[in-house]
Amino acid sequence: MTVTDEKSQVRRKAMAVLADSDTAEIAGRLAGIAMPAHENLREPENGLVMVRGRIGGDGAPFNLGEATVSRAAVRLATGEVGFGYALGRDRKKAQVSALCDALIQASDHADAVENQVLAPLRATVLSQRKRKAAETAATRVDFYTMVRGEG
Amino acid sequence: MYVAVKGGERAIENAHRLLAHERRGDRDVPELSLDQISEQLSLGVDRVMTEGSLYDRELAALAIKQARGDLIEAIFLVRAFRATLPRFGATEPVDTGKMQVRRRISSTFKDIPGGQILGPTFDYTHRLLDPQLAEGGAPELPAQSEAPSATILRVIDILGRDGLIESSPPADDDKPVGDLTREALSFPADRDLRLQNLARADEGFLLALGYSSQRGYGRNHPFAGEIRLGEVEVEFMAEDVGFAVPLGSITLTECQMVTQFKGSAAQAPCFTRGYGLAFGQSERKTMSMALVDRTLRARELGEEVLAPAQDEEFVMSHSDNVQATGFVEHLKLPHYVDFQSELGLLRKLRKEFTEAAEAPAPLQEAAE
Structure with missing residues (x-):
């Protein structure tokens, strides 16, 4: 894996956590970090994406229906460009996610963002998933066979 | 006038x-x-x-x-x-195989890897009105048990291993994905367009068509191979970012119907499939959609098209409840001028009828 790929993977994973997190949670944790100078490269905006499925679940793609998406892009004074994309119409979520994406690319801020923002958000997302999985598992059917007589 | x-x-x-x-x-x-x-x-x-x-x-x-x-x-x-928002593009096709499953059942196999998971369902409720709900109050918290960590396999893939079931049509990168929001419908329509149409189709319309196919109007003897509900991650290839960006998760319901197929000169007998996919928890919708997806494959599978559920032009032209509402409900808008001309015509015809009735007998016969 090249360095760029590794970096992209880190960013992708961070974006996945941010997309699953609450805007207020992200913003609240981000507020605890000394924010470097930055500017909006793309003002936060709402739009649509066409969600695609696959015929039979694994075949040729088809258009299922659209979803609302918010997106933004920021640039730090040091040059790093961050992007924020999230389902829904919450421009602020796109904005704070873009800031996080820019900061994790800046070596001076990457650790702080990981430790103070992403790690706690990831823990929340994982615990929510775990709870849902456990609630789901409790509805799994245990079949048993009625045995007549002795052997 | x-x-x-x-x-x-x-x-x-x-x-x-x-x-x-x-x-x-x-x-x-x-x-x-x-x-x-x-x-x-x-x-x-x-x-x-x-x-x-x-x-x-x-x-x-x-x-x-x-x-x-x-x-x-x-x-x-x-x-x-x-219509008020710009479209940024299309997502990567979602992978329902990686769904975080909240419900997953199969009527074809009792013992399936991952098990029968009922999830939040109306099934097995007694359909008795619950007076407690009228009073309100907090229900019990859900039970929990240890969850397996593995992804839950598709039931359909179990049959697929033995070649007993057809595989899904493969993607053709050269062929653009049909989009009925961008181009007007034309027939015959490919399966991608049909599925898009069915996905947004009126649930009641699809339910009735699916039901009609079960009762003999179109050949369908299906099994619910698998129904699954849960969260699926959506990714969008953002050109400006340079890689597929995770957008978050959406809830989807998926239904795989399995239907007998007696084979043809070129193909051994095997099970065929009908597919349903919808946003949210939409089980009746996806089951109906999968039934109709299968009946609409009549032409492809060399089956005789005899019933409404097999007629793609009939189904796809009448499935959209917004279009249907528009045409049915426009009847209540002012049609004063149209009606006046019909009224005039009717008066003329009635006058002719009366005149003919009053005329001598031989002429009356001629008028008939």
Whole structure:
């Protein structure tokens, strides 16, 4: 894996956590970090994406229906460009996610963002998933066979 | 005859004011919030998202509130809204195989890897009205047990291993994905377009068609190979970012119907499949969709097209409840001029009829 790929993977994973997190949670944790100078490269905006499925679940793609998406892009004074994309119409979520994406690319801020923002958000997302999985598992059917007589 | 087309502005304005008042209902009763609709009428929200063809719970809840609970009116509102936003592009096709499953059942095998997982279902309830719900109160918290960590395999893949079931049609990178929101429908339509049409189709219409196919109007002897509900991650290839960006998760319901196929000269007998996919928890919708997807493959599989559910032009042209509503309900708009001309014609015909009846017998015969 090249360095760029590794970096992209880190960013992708961070974006996945941010997309699953609450805007207020992200913003609240981000507020605890000394924010470097930055500017909006793309003002936060709402739009649509066409969600695609696959015929039979694994075949040729088809258009299922659209979803609302918010997106933004920021640039730090040091040059790093961050992007924020999230389902829904919450421009602020796109904005704070873009800031996080820019900061994790800046070596001076990457650790702080990981430790103070992403790690706690990831823990929340994982615990929510775990709870849902456990609630789901409790509805799994245990079949048993009625045995007549002795052997 | 000249008919005035002006006027009515004040009546319309006051009618809408009255509508807003009626929508609010008794002002002593607390007003519904969008959160309440989204959380407590969630299957209605799912239907509006699916048939409105727009995944956005908050907007669907707003539409339901504005439409006073009329889901087809709400779907209409959502469809109209989507025209106000630009489209950034299409997502990567979602992978339902990696779904975080909340329900997964199969009627074909009892013992399936991962098990029969009932999830939040109306199945096995007694369908007795619950007076406790009328009083309100918090229900028990859900039970929990240890969850397996592995991804839950598709039931269909178990049959697929032995070649007993057809595989899904492979992707063709050279062929653009059909989009009926961009091009007008033409027939015959490929399966991608048919599925897009069925995904946004009226649930009741598909339910009736699917039901008709089970009762013998079109050949269908299906099994529910698998129904699954859960969260799926959506990714979008953002050119500016340079890689597929995760957008978050959406809730989907998927249904794989399995249907007997006796084979042809070129193909050994095997099971064929019908596919259903919809936003949210939409089980009846996806089951009906999968039935109709299969009946619409009649031409492809060399089956005789005899029933409405097999006729793609009939199904696809009448499946959209926004279009259907538009055409049915336009009848209540002023047709004064049209009606006057019909009235004139009818008066003339009746006059001729009376004259013919009063004429001597031989002429009367001639008139018949």
